[in-house]
Amino acid sequence: MAISNRGVMSNTEWRSPKGRLIAVIYFLILTVAAVFVLFPFLFSFTAGFKTSLEVYKPGFHLLPEKWNWKNYADAWQRFKMVRMFVNTAIAAGGGVLAQIIVSTMAAYSLARLRPIGRNVIRALILITMAVPGIAYLVPRYIIMTNLPLIHVSLVNSFWGLWIPYACSSFMILVLTNAFEQIPKPFFEIAQVDGASDVRMFFMVALPLTSSLILVLGLLAFIALWGDFLWPYLILRNSELQTVSVRLFTLTRSFPINLYLAGSFIAMLPPTIAAFFLSTKIKGGLTI
Amino acid sequence: MELTKTITAFTKIETKPRQRINWKSQRLAYLFLFPALILFGLICWYPIFQTIMYSFQEVNLSGFKGWVGFDNYRRMFGNPIFYIVWRNTLTYVLLSIAIGSMVPIVLALMINEMRRLSAFFQTLVYLPVLIPVVVGLIVWRQIYAPEGGILNGLLQLVGIPPQLWLQNPALAKPAIVVIMTWLGAGGTVLIYLSGLREIPLELYEAAELDGFSVLKRIWFITLPHISARIKIMLVLQIIFVAQVFTEPFILTAGGPANSTRSPVLEIYDTAFNQNNFGLASAWSVSMLVVLSIFSILYIFLQKKRPGEV
Numbered sequence: 001m002a003i004s005n006r007g008v009m010s011n012t013e014w015r016s017p018k019g020r021l022i023a024v025i026y027f028l029i030l031t032v033a034a035v036f037v038l039f040p041f042l043f044s045f046t047a048g049f050k051t052s053l054e055v056y057k058p059g060f061h062l063l064p065e066k067w068n069w070k071n072y073a074d075a076w077q078r079f080k081m082v083r084m085f086v087n088t089a090i091a092a093g094g095g096v097l098a099q100i101i102v103s104t105m106a107a108y109s110l111a112r113l114r115p116i117g118r119n120v121i122r123a124l125i126l127i128t129m130a131v132p133g134i135a136y137l138v139p140r141y142i143i144m145t146n147l148p149l150i151h152v153s154l155v156n157s158f159w160g161l162w163i164p165y166a167c168s169s170f171m172i173l174v175l176t177n178a179f180e181q182i183p184k185p186f187f188e189i190a191q192v193d194g195a196s197d198v199r200m201f202f203m204v205a206l207p208l209t210s211s212l213i214l215v216l217g218l219l220a221f222i223a224l225w226g227d228f229l230w231p232y233l234i235l236r237n238s239e240l241q242t243v244s245v246r247l248f249t250l251t252r253s254f255p256i257n258l259y260l261a262g263s264f265i266a267m268l269p270p271t272i273a274a275f276f277l278s279t280k281i282k283g284g285l286t287i
Numbered sequence: 288m289e290l291t292k293t294i295t296a297f298t299k300i301e302t303k304p305r306q307r308i309n310w311k312s313q314r315l316a317y318l319f320l321f322p323a324l325i326l327f328g329l330i331c332w333y334p335i336f337q338t339i340m341y342s343f344q345e346v347n348l349s350g351f352k353g354w355v356g357f358d359n360y361r362r363m364f365g366n367p368i369f370y371i372v373w374r375n376t377l378t379y380v381l382l383s384i385a386i387g388s389m390v391p392i393v394l395a396l397m398i399n400e401m402r403r404l405s406a407f408f409q410t411l412v413y414l415p416v417l418i419p420v421v422v423g424l425i426v427w428r429q430i431y432a433p434e435g436g437i438l439n440g441l442l443q444l445v446g447i448p449p450q451l452w453l454q455n456p457a458l459a460k461p462a463i464v465v466i467m468t469w470l471g472a473g474g475t476v477l478i479y480l481s482g483l484r485e486i487p488l489e490l491y492e493a494a495e496l497d498g499f500s501v502l503k504r505i506w507f508i509t510l511p512h513i514s515a516r517i518k519i520m521l522v523l524q525i526i527f528v529a530q531v532f533t534e535p536f537i538l539t540a541g542g543p544a545n546s547t548r549s550p551v552l553e554i555y556d557t558a559f560n561q562n563n564f565g566l567a568s569a570w571s572v573s574m575l576v577v578l579s580i581f582s583i584l585y586i587f588l589q590k591k592r593p594g595e596v
Contacts (some may be wrong), residue, residue: 006488040427056434106319130579
């Protein structure tokens with residue numbers, strides 16, 4: 001008989017005096033962890049209301065003397081935060097889309113279409129997983145400033161982000177595995193019905209792995225949303241900069257209370273998304 | 288089931304004569320691979336090759352200046368910074384294992400055991416993973432700040448004198464590792480949680496009937512079941528921590544006295560501030576060698592559990 005409702009401890013154990021003590025200890029430790037996690041959020045939220053003189057005042061005072069709502073309005077307008085968010089959404093969204101298109105096509109070919117030399121190609125893709133991207137940052141940057149053959153610079157262009165973002169050996173690897181694990185009869189029935197390989201890609205392979213693709217896309221979006229070094233090198237024009245790049249450059253020239261307010265605003269969208277998507281992420285992290 | 292078998296048998300016979308290369312299907316196969324091949328070539332394979340070439344050249348943003356043999360490597364090994372930076376990396380890795388590697392295991396165990404609020408705590412610890420690293424760092428910089436830093440204010444309440452967290456060479460690295468744990472622990476917690484949920488509950492039931500204490504159950508059942516994940520996460524942690532860049536770049540710029548300088552920060556400075564791409568590439572090759580070893584170890588461990596993150 002399957003047991004569905006217990007942890008390391010059974011429910012009766014959990015309700016015994018000893019179990020209750022353990023529960024209280026667990027709860028306290030988790031609460032401490034929660035406070036530690038939330039503290040920077042809380043700190044930037046309240047510091048955003050202070051005057052910059054008050055932020056620098058020594059001693060522990062979390063709450064501002066006066067709640068200056070104007071700081072948040074100022075940060076929102078002077079940092080052009082709408083622009084910032086739109087740029088980040090374009091960069092990350094385009095990157096994820098490119099990644100999904102490139103990876104699903106390559107994975108389908110590797111898993112189903114048996115190209116000659118597929119083992120070499122697989123090995124080459126696996127190598128890029130073993131070599132950290134940071135180790136070839138410099139030549140990659142030079143290539144982006146002067147594309148071979150066409151001699152175009154992609155500095156200050158979203159293409160300079162989308163092109164590197166499109167390459168994900170991880171996504172190709174996971175999707176190749178997934179396509180290989182689709183039971184053969186799905187394809188064979190389609191074949192009997194006269195479906196071509198291209199048609200089977202759209203009608204069999206993609207629909208059967210759509211939830212996996214969604215999770216992979218979500219994880220990629222989170223990673224690209226917070227990317228810093230590459231956008232910092234590519235997007236020099238402040239009108240194009242993403243949240244990370246813009247806030248970093250702004251801290252040099254704006255008062256502290258404003259950029260703490262701006263930082264808090266920048267933390268809000270992912271936080272709200274987290275509570276909506278928590279079930280999705282939970283289910284999908286192990287593929 | 289019967290139908291499946293029939294179809295499989297049927298197609299087996301049919302695929303036999305198709306051993307010869309079918310050029311039409313090969314064209315399609317490469318059409319599907321084409322975008323990936325072009326992009327990986329441009330973004331990964333060619334730059335990896337170029338890095339190795341550059342490391343033997345004098346080259347900067349304006350272009351190729353000439354071949355210099357092993358000069359870049361000689362300069363790199365001759366510079367005391369090289370040894371400081373790699374020692375820093377080792378310290379980062381050891382500190383992060385000491386401070387950060389246990390935290391996710393303990394949190395995952397507790398979150399999994401909670402009968403209520405389990406989902407709430409899980410979402411909460413994952414939160415820092417979702418916010419852009421830079422934004423988190425900007426806030427942390429002010430928490431640690433010597434002037435009006437709230438951490439010093441907090442410690443004053445319990446009578447500890449103010450510290451220069453990021454300006455004191457002895458404290459700067461641990462301070463950064465604490466932030467790295469804050470940023471990264473949540474993701475690892477989720478991975479361990481999914482492992483914990485796969486453990487058959489019958490095992491705990493049987494162990495309880497046999498009189499095993501809670502600690503013994505965790506030691507003999509829980510930990511062995513997630514040990515493969517723990518190994519993979521440790522190797523991944525080493526790979527990530529060895530590539531640390533954003534934290535020292537934003538919080539300390541490598542200071543005080545190079546005590547937080549990391550290899551990637553050195554590559555960045557050499558390439559983009561000193562405009563010496565050749566020397567930066569020699570540095571990159573040294574990173575490539577070190578990290579590839581750990582990456583191969585990761586892929587090797589991963590092979591035993593295919594398909595997992």
